[in-house]
Amino acid sequence: MVQNLGCREILIQSFxxxxxxxxxxxxxxxxxxxxxxxxxxxxxxxIGKSEHMLTxxxxxxxxxVCTANLLNFINHxxxxxxxxxxxxNF
Incomplete structure:
Protein backbone atom coordinates (compact mmCIF):
# COMPACT_ATOMS: atom_id res chain seq x y z
CA MET A 1 0.00 0.00 0.00
CA VAL A 2 2.72 2.50 0.92
CA GLN A 3 4.51 1.82 -2.36
CA ASN A 4 1.33 2.79 -4.21
CA LEU A 5 1.29 6.08 -2.29
CA GLY A 6 4.69 6.97 -3.75
CA CYS A 7 6.96 5.75 -1.00
CA ARG A 8 10.56 5.73 -2.26
CA GLU A 9 11.99 3.46 0.46
CA ILE A 10 10.77 1.46 3.43
CA LEU A 11 12.40 1.37 6.86
CA ILE A 12 11.73 -1.71 8.99
CA GLN A 13 12.80 -1.39 12.62
CA SER A 14 12.63 -4.08 15.26
CA PHE A 15 11.44 -2.43 18.44
CA ILE A 47 23.04 -3.18 15.49
CA GLY A 48 25.68 -3.18 18.21
CA LYS A 49 28.81 -4.00 16.25
CA SER A 50 30.09 -3.70 12.72
CA GLU A 51 29.47 -7.40 12.05
CA HIS A 52 25.76 -6.73 12.48
CA MET A 53 25.99 -4.08 9.78
CA LEU A 54 27.77 -6.53 7.49
CA THR A 55 25.10 -9.16 8.10
CA VAL A 65 21.00 -0.58 7.41
CA CYS A 66 20.39 2.12 9.97
CA THR A 67 21.96 2.45 13.40
CA ALA A 68 22.29 5.04 16.11
CA ASN A 69 23.43 2.91 19.05
CA LEU A 70 26.64 1.74 17.38
CA LEU A 71 27.61 5.20 16.20
CA ASN A 72 26.63 7.16 19.30
CA PHE A 73 27.13 4.91 22.31
CA ILE A 74 29.84 2.37 21.46
CA ASN A 75 33.40 3.63 21.92
CA HIS A 76 35.01 4.12 18.51
CA ASN A 89 34.48 -3.79 0.23
CA PHE A 90 31.33 -1.97 1.30
Whole structure:
Protein backbone atom coordinates (compact mmCIF):
# COMPACT_ATOMS: atom_id res chain seq x y z
CA MET A 1 0.00 0.00 0.00
CA VAL A 2 2.72 2.50 0.92
CA GLN A 3 4.51 1.82 -2.36
CA ASN A 4 1.33 2.79 -4.21
CA LEU A 5 1.29 6.08 -2.29
CA GLY A 6 4.69 6.97 -3.75
CA CYS A 7 6.96 5.75 -1.00
CA ARG A 8 10.56 5.73 -2.26
CA GLU A 9 11.99 3.46 0.46
CA ILE A 10 10.77 1.46 3.43
CA LEU A 11 12.40 1.37 6.86
CA ILE A 12 11.73 -1.71 8.99
CA GLN A 13 12.80 -1.39 12.62
CA SER A 14 12.63 -4.08 15.26
CA PHE A 15 11.44 -2.43 18.44
CA UNK A 16 12.25 -5.64 20.33
CA UNK A 17 15.90 -5.47 19.25
CA UNK A 18 16.26 -1.69 19.19
CA UNK A 19 19.03 -0.53 21.52
CA UNK A 20 20.03 -4.06 22.52
CA UNK A 21 23.09 -4.40 20.30
CA UNK A 22 22.17 -8.06 19.79
CA UNK A 23 21.90 -7.90 16.01
CA UNK A 24 19.17 -7.42 13.44
CA UNK A 25 15.90 -9.34 13.71
CA UNK A 26 16.07 -10.96 10.29
CA UNK A 27 12.94 -13.00 11.08
CA UNK A 28 10.98 -9.85 10.27
CA UNK A 29 11.85 -10.46 6.62
CA UNK A 30 9.64 -13.57 6.74
CA UNK A 31 6.64 -11.23 7.11
CA UNK A 32 7.37 -9.64 3.73
CA UNK A 33 6.70 -11.93 0.75
CA UNK A 34 9.60 -12.24 -1.71
CA UNK A 35 9.22 -9.89 -4.64
CA UNK A 36 6.60 -7.71 -2.93
CA UNK A 37 8.83 -4.66 -2.50
CA UNK A 38 9.87 -2.63 -5.49
CA UNK A 39 11.55 0.09 -3.40
CA UNK A 40 14.74 -0.15 -1.31
CA UNK A 41 14.43 -1.77 2.12
CA UNK A 42 16.32 -0.27 5.07
CA UNK A 43 16.65 -2.41 8.18
CA UNK A 44 17.21 -1.11 11.73
CA UNK A 45 17.13 -2.17 15.34
CA UNK A 46 19.79 -4.16 17.16
CA ILE A 47 23.04 -3.18 15.49
CA GLY A 48 25.68 -3.18 18.21
CA LYS A 49 28.81 -4.00 16.25
CA SER A 50 30.09 -3.70 12.72
CA GLU A 51 29.47 -7.40 12.05
CA HIS A 52 25.76 -6.73 12.48
CA MET A 53 25.99 -4.08 9.78
CA LEU A 54 27.77 -6.53 7.49
CA THR A 55 25.10 -9.16 8.10
CA UNK A 56 22.40 -6.74 7.04
CA UNK A 57 24.27 -5.29 4.09
CA UNK A 58 25.16 -8.78 2.84
CA UNK A 59 21.54 -9.97 2.93
CA UNK A 60 20.07 -10.05 -0.59
CA UNK A 61 16.76 -8.50 0.50
CA UNK A 62 18.24 -5.59 2.48
CA UNK A 63 19.48 -2.50 0.65
CA UNK A 64 20.76 -0.50 3.63
CA VAL A 65 21.00 -0.58 7.41
CA CYS A 66 20.39 2.12 9.97
CA THR A 67 21.96 2.45 13.40
CA ALA A 68 22.29 5.04 16.11
CA ASN A 69 23.43 2.91 19.05
CA LEU A 70 26.64 1.74 17.38
CA LEU A 71 27.61 5.20 16.20
CA ASN A 72 26.63 7.16 19.30
CA PHE A 73 27.13 4.91 22.31
CA ILE A 74 29.84 2.37 21.46
CA ASN A 75 33.40 3.63 21.92
CA HIS A 76 35.01 4.12 18.51
CA UNK A 77 31.89 2.61 16.93
CA UNK A 78 31.99 4.81 13.84
CA UNK A 79 35.72 4.39 13.27
CA UNK A 80 35.60 0.62 13.75
CA UNK A 81 32.51 0.20 11.59
CA UNK A 82 34.07 2.22 8.75
CA UNK A 83 37.26 0.14 8.91
CA UNK A 84 35.36 -3.14 8.95
CA UNK A 85 33.06 -2.14 6.09
CA UNK A 86 35.98 -0.88 4.03
CA UNK A 87 37.84 -4.17 4.55
CA UNK A 88 34.73 -5.98 3.35
CA ASN A 89 34.48 -3.79 0.23
CA PHE A 90 31.33 -1.97 1.30
Missing amino acids: DNDGTGNGLDLKLLELIPDGLLTVPLIFAGG GLSHPRIDA GLVNARKRLKLS
